[in-house]
Amino acid sequence: MFRLFLALNFLFFNLYACEGDFDSCRLKVVDSEAIVNQTLQIPIGNNQRLIFSKTAPNVKIIKHDPYLSLYLVEDTKKFKYPFKINMNIGTGLFGVDNNKIIKGKIVKQQIGLESFAAFSEQLPTPSLLLNSCCSLEGIVTERGIIEKEYIERFLKSKSVSYADFGIKVNDVGSAVVVSSSNSILKNNLFKKDDIILEFDGKKVKNSAALMREMLFSQIGSTHSIKIKRGSEVSVISATSQDKKGGGLLNDTFLEFLGLSFDKNLVIKKIEKNAEQYGLKIGDKLLQIDTKSVKNEQDIFDIMSDSKKSANLLFQREQFQFFVKLN
CATH class of the missing domain: 2.40.10 (Thrombin, subunit H)
Structure with a gap:
């Protein structure tokens, strides 16, 4: 003492x-x-x-x-x-x-x-x-x-939540570039390789600052974002949604459809809105649109180039089957 x-x-x-x-x-x-x-x-x-x-x-x-x-x-x-x-x-x-x-x-x-x-x-x-x-x-x-x-x-914060704009970004030189875009997220106008120039009229300095602005936004709020796509500069409107995964939670983009996976891409949770797909806990994701997936990054890469629908190949014990997601 x-x-x-x-x-x-x-x-x-x-x-x-x-x-x-x-x-x-x-x-x-x-x-x-x-x-x-x-x-x-x-x-x-x-x-x-x-x-x-x-x-x-x-x-x-x-x-x-x-x-x-x-x-x-x-x-x-x-x-x-x-x-x-x-x-x-x-x-x-x-x-x-x-x-x-x-x-x-x-x-x-x-x-x-x-x-x-x-x-x-x-x-x-x-x-x-x-x-x-x-x-x-x-x-x-x-x-x-x-x-x-x-x-x-x-x-x-009174309650814990984060806002999601459907993108992941990184720094490429002095530019903040979209590394992947969630095509499942409703009204997501971002595309992979977009350069983020401004957020609500303020110049974007780096990925860390931008992601704090986005994550800490009020869910359901709408923001003006200036982007450069190729040689064209434009301003898009983006509305945040409630983030479903990330950090120490698994994040595959597919959480927005009501499906949660473990690190081996085996389904561990199915929300009520995903029961229509006929999936079961324990089903393992093998492919998206004929492309093999082994980890979260594979899913990000494929979904960034995907349309709003995708064909997913699962395995249940010794049986393989396709599920179409809309």
């Missing part, structure tokens, strides 16, 4: 100094029990903790983000010096767990729910990404870093 008292008092003063005494931040992680049994349990104020876990914690859950495996729960331990999220640019970034402190920098930002951020050094998982003031900059997972903008939105 005496050690804890000294550590917390030293930490209390250091939090205001922000001079980069990183070991005080490690002590904070240890004394707050922010990492227990390979699970993040970060105290964030108001007698609450932010938990990152692939399984539901056995405590009172306030809300849950299934896309990022985040939980907000009641904190019965009530740690006196919770972690804050500073939305200003962080300085002196470092990853920290109970034993290590590794200084570095973000070398790739998080692009939506599909591509988490990357650090310049290898970090232990799970761990916290902090700045020199011990403020939370992100959480380190096996898939990469979930950045503070996503954490902040989760903590402030």
Whole structure:
């Protein structure tokens, strides 16, 4: 207890100094029990903790983000010096767990729910990404870093949802380019290789910023988006829909038809609107329009070039059969 008292008092003063005494931040992680049994349990104020876990914690859950495996729960331990999220640019970034402190920098930002951020050094998982003031900059997972903008939105939102415009994007040089477009999504006007120039009149800087704008939009909202297709520049209107997959949830585009798959493209869930296809849990997807599929990326590539309908080949035990999706 005496050690804890000294550590917390030293930490209390250091939090205001922000001079980069990183070991005080490690002590904070240890004394707050922010990492227990390979699970993040970060105290964030108001007698609450932010938990990152692939399984539901056995405590009172306030809300849950299934896309990022985040939980907000009641904190019965009530740690006196919770972690804050500073939305200003962080300085002196470092990853920290109970034993290590590794200084570095973000070398790739998080692009939506599909591509988490990357650090310049290898970090232990799970761990916290902090700045020199011990403020939370992100959480380190096996898939990469979930950045503070996503954490902040989760903590402030009354309910968890993300908007979907039917596209995935990446940076090609200084341009933000559509890498795949969901032809199933109703009224989706985007095509693969479109360059996104503006979103609601604002210049698009990079894929990370654009995907935050899109994902954080109100579901059902309509937006003006300037694109370049080939040599032609035009403005299209796009209305967001409720996102069905992504992040730590499987995302094959086919979720919009009511079908959910595992990593091996075996059906694991069938919504009521998909019962018309006669499929069963356990059916395995083999082909789309005569093209073999082995993973999610194969589906993205094919569906980006597909029309609104597609022929899907499934296997059920030793029997193969086609299903036409409209």
